[in-house]
Amino acid sequence: MGRRYAILDVFTNKKLTGNPLAVVLDAEGLSDEQMQAITREFNLSETVFVLPTDNPGHSANIRIFTPGRELPFAGHPTVGTAILLAMERFGEITGEQDSMVVLKEKIGAVRCGVVLKENAAGFAEFDLPQLPRPAGPAENRDTIAAALGLEPTDIGFENHAPSCYEAGVPFVFVPVRDLDALSRAKPNMTQWKKAFREATSEDAFVYCRETRVHDSGFHARMFAPTMGIPEDPATGSAVGAFAGAIHYFDDLPNGTHFIRIEQGYVMGRPSLIDLEIDIEARKMHAVRIGGQATVVARGELYI
Template identity: 75%
Template structure:
């Protein structure tokens, strides 16, 4: 008997754009090595394995793998899996259908609100299970520029300098001056570890204030070559940690801030990530990530 799987394009409302995600629905009996091998077989930025919940109040236990490593938490797998499980529960809908999906991940419990729509992309938003926090120092701008094939003058804008924040896995956040510099960025593997470190999470999230749309606040690219991801079309976990960057440098005032991030445009997989940040008395109180997804394929694995 085969194991059901689905492919969704996440952080988009159009098939064949956004960030593709594989979700294996029938994952019971698979061991760690098999999950990692299946993720390598799909060769997408992430593959999710859905397991029965240990707590009857939860929707599922999930494990998330890149082609090379397991992750404790990731954003586009959370959005895509929540939307798929809502589709599994309600099927085709005649009108808007609200759903709550509760996923146990290695980082903890992640609660997702889903809105299914007839003949349209569904939307999911989840509460980030931990607030962003600093994750140590970065290297100097010259080494970072070399690792990205850029000039040192390309690094930084306004008061933004390279920083390192995390929600689960840490990311190196690299501000660049404009869209031209963002488009020219590319991993230089001979200089990568010198620029971003020798640990297993030396990923680079490169961003600028210039955007394609007036409705967006930033455009970004994310490179994670040591995790088997040359470039990621949309990175929800990085966007969650990016809330810490924006609050630190932009000094967010009290209230709820809606921040739209463009990603994947340079690689032809345009994605839109909605980041919400609640600030109370000068401190982050809550962070949410939202986006749409389209189901594009279903199949079976004979493993």
Template identity: 85%
Template sequence: MGRRYAVLDVFTHKPLTGNPLAVVLESEGLSDEQMQAIAAEFNLSETVFVLPPENPGHSANIRIFTPKRELPFAGHPTVGTAILLATERFGEVSGEQDAMVVLKEQIGPVRCGVVLKENAAGFAEFDVPRLPQPAGPTENPDIIAAALNLEPSDIGFENHRPSCYEAGVPFVFVPVRDLDALSRARPNLSQWRKAFREATSVDAFVYCRETRVHDSGFHARMFAPEMGIPEDPATGSAVAAFAGAIHYFDDLPNGTHFIRVEQGFMMGRPSLIDLEIDIEARKLHAVRIGGQATILARGELFI
């Protein structure tokens, strides 16, 4: 008997763009070692394993693996899995169908609002389960520039400088002056550990204010070579943590702020991540991540 799985493209409405995701729908009985081996076999940035919920108020328990390790939380697996489970529940819809999906991840339960539409990609938005917070110091910009094969003068714009935040998973956020500098960024593995040894993360989210799409707020790339991800097409958990850096450097006023982050364009996998930030009394009050996903393939694992 096989275990059903699906492959989705996430943070996009078009197949073969966005960030691919594998979701194993029937994961009962798999060991940790088997899950890690299956994730390495798929060799996508993340693979999700769906397990029956322990709490009847939840839709499923899920575990998330990169090719090299397990994660407590991740954005595009949350969006893709929520849309897939809603599709499993309702099948092909006529018109529009709303759903609520609650996924129990290692970080805790994650509430996802899903909208399915006839002949269209699904959309999901989730409440970030942990508000962004600083996650340690960073090395000086010259060392970070060397780790990204950039010049020191490429690092920073306006008042933005390298910082480290986490909303379940920590990232070092590296501002660069423009799209040209961003296009030249490449991990220099001989300098990588030196650049990020003072931080709690060795994953670099590199961003600039210049964008390809007129209504985007930032263009970004994410490098995580030590997790087996040379570059990620779309990183929802990084954008969730990025809300902390945006709030700090841009001094957001009270209210709700909608910011679209574009990623993956320089890989030929264009992705759009919707970020909503609620500010109350000049402090972060809530963060939400949203995006579309389309099912690309279905199959069975004979394990």
């Protein structure tokens, strides 16, 4: 008997765009080594393994792997898995169906609100299990520019400077002046570990204020070569941590702020990630990540 799996495109409502995700629905009994090997077999940025839970308040336990290692938390696996499990629960949808899916991840329980609609991509939104916090100092702009194949004058815009934040997974956030500079960014592996260190983060989220879509707030690219991800089409965990940089540099006032992040365009995998930040007494009170996902394939693993 095979183990069922599905492939979804996440942070998009159009198949063959967004960030592809593999979800193994029947993962009970697989070893860590088998999960890592299966992830390399799929060769996607992340693969999720769904396991039974003994907590009646949880929908499932999940484990998330990249081709290089396991992650305690990630955004597009959370969105895609929540939508898929809701589809498994309700089957064919007539009209609209709302549901709550609670995923037990290494970081803790993640509550996801899911909306399924007839003949449409599903939508999921979740509260970050940890609020963004600083994760150490970033390197200077010369070192970062060399690692990204850019000029030092390409780094920074307005008051935005390189910074490091985490919300479960740390990232270095690198502002660049415009879309042209962002399109020219390319990891230089001989310089990479000088700029992106294990002590802070080996992953770079590079962004600018200029966008392709008129209602987007930022355009971004994410490079994680040491995790086996040369470039990621959409990175929800990075966008969650990015809320810390946005709050710090843009000095967000009290209230709820909706910011759409576009990513993956250079790769031909356009993705849209919805970020909501609640500010109370000038401090972050809550951060939410949302997006759509659509199933593109189903099958079985004979392992």
